[in-house]
Amino acid sequence: NAGVMQNPRHLVRRRGQEARLRCSPMKGHSHVYWYRQLPEEGLKFMVYLQKENIIDESGMPKERFSAEFPKEGPSILRIQQVVRGDSAAYFCASSYGANTEAFFGQGTRLTVV
Amino acid sequence: QQQVKQSPQSLIVQKGGISIINCAYENTAFDYFPWYQQFPGKGPALLIAIRPDVSEKKEGRFTISFNKSAKQFSLHIMDSQPGDSATYFCAAPSGSARQLTFGSGTQLTVLP
Numbered sequence: 001n002a003g004v005m006q007n008p009r010h011l012v013r014r015r016g017q018e019a020r021l022r023c024s025p026m027k028g029h030s031h032v033y034w035y036r037q038l039p040e041e042g043l044k045f046m047v048y049l050q051k052e053n054i055i056d057e058s059g060m061p062k063e064r065f066s067a068e069f070p071k072e073g074p075s076i077l078r079i080q081q082v083v084r085g086d087s088a089a090y091f092c093a094s095s096y097g098a099n100t101e102a103f104f105g106q107g108t109r110l111t112v113v
Numbered sequence: 114q115q116q117v118k119q120s121p122q123s124l125i126v127q128k129g130g131i132s133i134i135n136c137a138y139e140n141t142a143f144d145y146f147p148w149y150q151q152f153p154g155k156g157p158a159l160l161i162a163i164r165p166d167v168s169e170k171k172e173g174r175f176t177i178s179f180n181k182s183a184k185q186f187s188l189h190i191m192d193s194q195p196g197d198s199a200t201y202f203c204a205a206p207s208g209s210a211r212q213l214t215f216g217s218g219t220q221l222t223v224l225p
Contacts, residue, residue: 042202045212091156104156
């Protein structure tokens with residue numbers, strides 16, 4: 001049983017470009033969470049999705065950031081017009097249900113140059 | 114969003130010693146408290162979790178102690194090994210029970 005799969009592992013974007021981060025949850029998991037980790041800091045919640053629905057996006061910046069979890073395919077975190085401050089590690093986690101253990105992927109390390 | 118306060122920020126332990134990391138959380142009615150282990154360049158890995166109907170849970174060398182009345186829980190690593198050197202995060206669910214609030218992390222170094 002494969003774990004949570006994230007790709008790409010590393011992503012370099014120039015300021016103003018778009019970044020697309022993908023996450024495939026563990027088999028049987030229908031709950032997906034995105035977290036951001038800045039260097040030497042903890043993980044900060046961004047958004048929680050179930051299939052085709054955004055349940056909680058209270059941690060998501062109001063502009064430039066969006067997320068989706070379509071009926072088919074991976075969850076996507078999209079960052080438009082990236083800025084240097086977006087450079088961070090972005091982690092996806094999945095769980096079987098709300099309030100059950102969440103398992104993390106290896107992350108996508110975004111560098112904005 | 115509730116806060117989770119984790120201490121110490123860094124910890125150095127000799128091989129074979131006991132590592133203790135503490136976390137305190139704010140009011141919550143929800144029912145699991147996980148610890149995650151993260152190695153450099155890797156994602157957090159679920160280490161052990163506890164539900165508040167028990168005061169202690171042990172898995173191998175790792176033990177969680179939970180004090181519901183004090184809203185505190187701690188991770189004990191017995192017989193610490195150099196391979197345990199990593200960053201450890203405690204977490205607690207938010208009021209909606211649909212997201213984790215993480216502590217700031219403890220960087221553990223186990224000296225050989």
